[in-house]
Amino acid sequence: MFRNFTHPETGWLFGLGPTQLAIVIAASFPIWISLSNQRWAAVGIFTLIWGLVVVLTVVPLGGRSSTGWMIAAAAFAIASLSGWSVFTSRAERGRLRDLDDLDMPGVLAPIEIVEGPPAGVEQRRMAVIKNTAARTWAITARIQHFGTAMADESELARYASALTDLVDVAAQGEMVEEIHLMVRATPDDCAERELWLRNHITDTAPDTAAATNIELLRWGQAGTRTESFLTIVVPEARLAREAKHLGGHLAGRMNTLITVATEIGTVLTGAMGATDVAWLTSPELAAVVRTGFAPGDRAGLIHAHHQHQLDNTVVTDVPWALAGPTHTTSAVRHYTHDAWHTITTTLKLPEKGTTMGALGSVLVPSQAMERRSVTVVFPIERQSSADRKASQAEFTTSLGQELRDRLGVRTGIKDRRNKDKIDQVETQLALGATLTHPYVVCSTTVPQSAPINEFGRRLDAAIRQAGFAPQRLDMSQDCAFVTANIPLGISLSRKGLL
Incomplete structure (x- = not known):
């Protein structure tokens, strides 16, 4: 039985990786510029665009983000049209x-x-x-x-x-x-059994008996x-x-x-x-x-x-x-x-x-x-890499917990269980376990x-x-x-x- 299962990649903030954070932050710049110029119509338009960028970047669909799906679909289409996906x-x-x-x-x-x-x-x-x-x-x-x-x-x-x-x-x-x-x-496929029957059926046995046994063997693949x-x-x-x-x-x-x-x-x-x-x-x-x-x-x-x-x-x-x-x-x-x-x-x-x-x-x-x-x-994972990932997961979890406490957001059972698992993983790594x-x-x-x-x-x-x-x-x-x-x-x- 496996326990203490954690995701192999933990985001820096709220589960987001560095690339996702950069895209989300960069997409918000037009909003702040429009706010500073008090152009409220542009603020609304850029907010909608920013929301669309966040959905395409962050929300996973079938294990990939929307951007990942578009990149994969484009690569697959190119490979299909060029014939790279066919091997001869x-x-x-x-x-x-x-x-x-x-x-x-x-x-x-x-x-x-x-x-x-x-x-x-x-x-x-x-x-x-x-x-x-x-x-x-x-x-x-x-x-x-x-x-x-x-x-x-x-x-x-x-x-x-x-x-x-x-x-x-x-x-x-x-x-x-x-x-x-x-x-x-x-x-x-009963190949060994068929060879055994051919080698051990005696010459005195009727030919129909040998053929019947082999045919029944082929139809009786249970x-x-x-x-x-x-x-x-x-x-x-x-x-x-x-x-x-x-x-x-x-x-x-x-x-x-x-x-x-x-x-x-x-x-x-x-x-x-x-x-x-x-x-x-x-x-x-x-x-x-x-x-x-x-x-x-x-x-x-x-x-x-x-x-x-x-x-x-x-x-x-x-x-x-x-x-x-x-x-x-x-x-x-x-x-x-x-x-x-x-x-x-x-x-x-x-x-x-x-x-x-x-x-x-x-x-x-x-x-x-x-x-x-x-x-x-x-x-x-190598021990040094495992320790670094465990420390990163602990830092991310602690930062998220501190933000929830400051905002007065209730900590759910799932979050507490995830924190306990990360603590147990760190303890096991310190005792020489493998990640x-x-x-x-x-x-x-x-x-x-x-x-x-x-x-x-x-x-x-x-x-x-x-x-x-x-x-x-x-x-x-x-x-x-x-x-x-x-x-x-x-x-x-x-x-x-x-």
Whole structure:
């Protein structure tokens, strides 16, 4: 359960930031000039204009101010008219040359994959994700966990405490900037079961029995297969500083990331209850990215791995040049990629908090063709930045309280509760706790033959039933899809993405 939830950005005065304050104050200058000249008609006109400017600047609509909506709409229109919002892969255009070169749309275009040195007993070469645009490095692990569906209250409390420990451990070395926890839930394609039936039905069995069993298996998809991933994002500035002590240059960065992965893996297999943590290699990560864009390709990959055991000439790996989509289109309220389209929504976290496992119902697909994904991102503040933000929030709250007392305005319960939360946050920071402002992104993916708006409505209904308020990420569906479904460390909290 999370408590003491506060907004990541606190305004300087009455919740207004410096830019908003400057606009509001500058817009009031004509009023004062007209008052000094005693031009009362102009005072009335400029007052109406000032009120309109305040509404457009201050009042939020769907998570953005009116000005923000106009800027976003203009940028989206320009991108649509110029064709920037449409992606066509090199393979579709017949220009594919090197299978190792990544060919990704949008925010994934600057991504590079670097293979780390062999590590561990199995000498696995961990795939390192380098984002040249954001100047970050990331690593991704596949997690095996029993989940929270059958856990009691004491076990859920232990998981919540372990999640706090995970964030604290990641923040101790001041290396990790973000932690992404992603769960993708897809109706089971029964690929493994079908292979088992084909291999274990005896030759003496009638051919109709084998065909009937396999056909019934395909029509009886009642289960849901879940995949859990954890991605750690480290900025280049912090990584380069630490890499000087562990070999320097690329080798030092790889050694530092391996050290961070070992620390995080220990927490995951401990109190978090993960039964296995496997840091993905480059071929494994490419397959995960491919199934993120095209959920239906998983069965083909499973059959290829089975055929490889019989014939080693069968190719099982997905080349990075083909791991992405061949064609994508970003609409206002959904994202189209190959033969699929996706709607992505964020959640408004409740002030009263929530319990561990509350998002479990959101992951349940409504039909066999649908995939649901939930990603929880924990941006970690550095201790100095956290102390500064806590002091700013305390100053703003105290100033507002003093103004209300001078004006004789009654202090409401909500204001008093917010003051108590800020005091508790300051106390916890003084004791060495970590400041993080998590956010959640959920998505639904269906084939293009399905009505995407209907499945988006079902996703919103599932979010409301779980006790949260949904908010569609309009005009940002491409970046939101990547954050919710592709474990490559792309974040919405980084400036310039939303």
